[in-house]
Amino acid sequence: MGTTWTVVSPIVFTYQVTESQDLLDPANNTLLLGHITDAQQLEDIKKSNKPIKRFVVVDQEVHRIYGAKLTEYMEANNVQFKILALPTTEENKSMEMALKILEEVNSFSLDRRTEPIIAIGGGVCLDIVGLAASLYRRRTPYIRVPTTLLSYVDASVGAKTGVNFANCKNKLGAYIPPVAAFLDLTFIQTVPRRHISNGLAEMLKMALMKHRGLFELLEKHGRVLLDTKLQGASHVTRIAITTMLEELAPNLWEDDLNRLVDFGHLISPALEMKVLPSLLHGEAVNIDMSYMVYVSKESGLVTEEEKQRIISCMVGLELPVWHEDFTMELIQRSLQDRLKHSGGLVRMPLPVGLGQAEIFNNTSCEILHRAYEKWCDELSITSGNSCDP
Ligand SMILES: NC(=O)c1ccc[n+]([C@@H]2O[C@H](COP(=O)([O-])OP(=O)(O)OC[C@H]3O[C@@H](n4cnc5c(N)ncnc54)[C@H](O)[C@@H]3O)[C@@H](O)[C@H]2O)c1
Ligand SMILES: [Zn+2]
CATH class of the missing domain: 1.20.1090.10 (Dehydroquinate synthase-like - alpha domain)
Known part of the structure; x- marks a missing residue:
């Protein structure tokens, strides 16, 4: 008879899903510090003169539209940053793309405990970056910034990450939530009507x-929501997200x-x-x-x-x-x-x-x-x- 050790180690994840306006306004520090919930830690960071370091992965199309603003934001906040713009489309939702991100993350050398990777884009970008972050040094924190309506109400709020594999959707992935998701409805203004x-x-x-x-x-109001791209309709997205979280939060690992x-x-x-x-x-x-x-x-x-x-x-x-x-x-x-x-x-x-x-x-x-x-x-x-x- 061998010996059996039973290990029980519950893991608790706490993360915030925060709606914020004008995330890329240099005066808004949500994108850089919004994930920190400990007041003392936040105070210490603000007091220290150490520049903040961030690795950002952005969907290529989002980068075309918002890249200059993002760079300006980082520079205005004295951030040491690298912005990696990638064609994160469904056809490219693969392990190869995740590895490409990991190579760049590795050469940027970030502190795995305090410097979360930021993903800005649609569901594909958020899913790939989430998986890459979960693999890097076994778990590097990451932040989701959804820029499509679908990722705003769905992909950004739960714990799932993934890439397509063996011709199957999201066959490789992890249940590792972000440290925070920051939602800014103004990104949706440039999303094509079909999306x-x-x-x-x-x-x-x-x-x-x-x-x-x-x-x-x-x-x-479907037609109006389409025509206005939900600008000024945060009451509608709010119901959708609240309803989604009611279902997701008690079953984050999908055990049920x-x-x-x-x-x-x-x-x-x-x-x-x-x-x-x-x-x-x-x-x-x-x-x-x-x-x-x-x-x-x-x-x-x-x-x-x-x-x-x-x-x-x-x-x-x-x-x-x-x-x-x-x-x-x-x-x-x-x-x-x-x-x-x-x-x-x-x-x-x-x-x-x-x-x-x-x-x-x-x-x-x-x-x-x-x-x-x-x-x-x-x-x-x-x-x-x-x-x-
Ligand atoms: N993790 C989850 O829980 C979860 C939930 C739902 C869906 N998903 C995944 O999300 C993916 C679909 O996400 P999606 O619909 O966001 O697709 P997507 O990421 O492919 O984005 C759609 C297109 O919109 C463009 N785009 C993004 N933001 C834009 C902006 N602000 N302005 C103009 N163009 C913009 C992108 O370049 C892309 O071409 C699927 O792979 C799905 O499996 C994941
Ligand atoms: Zn879906």
Whole structure:
């Protein structure tokens, strides 16, 4: 008989998600010091004459628009800095890109305890930098600054990092949260309209699962939100983030497999990878949600009128509601895969009325097929020829 030692070592992560205006205003020190919550530590840093040192990774397009302002900000605050601008697109969301960042971080030589790496960009940039930081010296702190709507309401608030691998979305990654996420809605002003819709899809997900009021806001004011790129609509993003955090925070490591935030994410990862780069993440999620609303209707969980309202809202947000590559075969394959990785249960979140949901494990094949046929009949753009049961 050998000896067994049991090690129990709970890890507590505390981080802030902070909305701040004009993060790049030289007078605003949030970006440099906002992650420090200990008053004494903050005082000491402010008193010491030691310059602050920061490594910043920025999405290339964001750098094109905001690079000069960022450099000015760093210089005005006497920061020793390196800005690395990279084409952090979905096709480049790879370990190679993470390694490239790590090589640069390594030559910059930062203090792993006190000098967090800053990531400024969309979800792809935040996910890759988060993973790179988690690997560097086993865990280097990092800060997220989302610049797309999708990353503002979703990718910036949780703990997940990752890159695509073996043709699968986010197959390599870690659950290591940032030390802080700083949210500035003014970045969203320059986001292309299609990417605003993309972010609205993740907001609609939370609305359908948990918040009827948010659904009604998106239903009534979707067009205005798109036109104004949510400038002045922080009350709307605030509901979305609060609702998202209510779900994420108690289950940061995703130990509980029953997750409402998985709505729209059962079939969409396979679709997204299959047609890359033609569909954006939120677009693929919306197509998945649209089909699932039909599953809800066929299961008697939403009425025909509620179904119509949800689909009209999606169309109003200029999101795709159907796709020819979203086939019955893809649905079945994805659900089987889900069974394998989800403890033998499908755990399918479905809307039950508007703004409420439940998780179902025994939706029959017959319902899935019937929903698919109706979905194709009613929503396929090329009338009635693309159904592939
Ligand atoms: N970690 C998580 O919890 C989580 C959650 C949701 C999504 N994600 C990931 O996020 C990714 C999608 O994120 P995304 O939609 O932000 O895509 P993205 O990072 O590819 O950004 C979209 C495009 O917008 C451009 N851009 C970014 N900010 C801009 C700005 N302010 N002005 C003009 N252009 C700008 C970028 O150059 C890019 O071309 C996916 O890979 C997804 O897996 C992660
Ligand atoms: Zn998502």
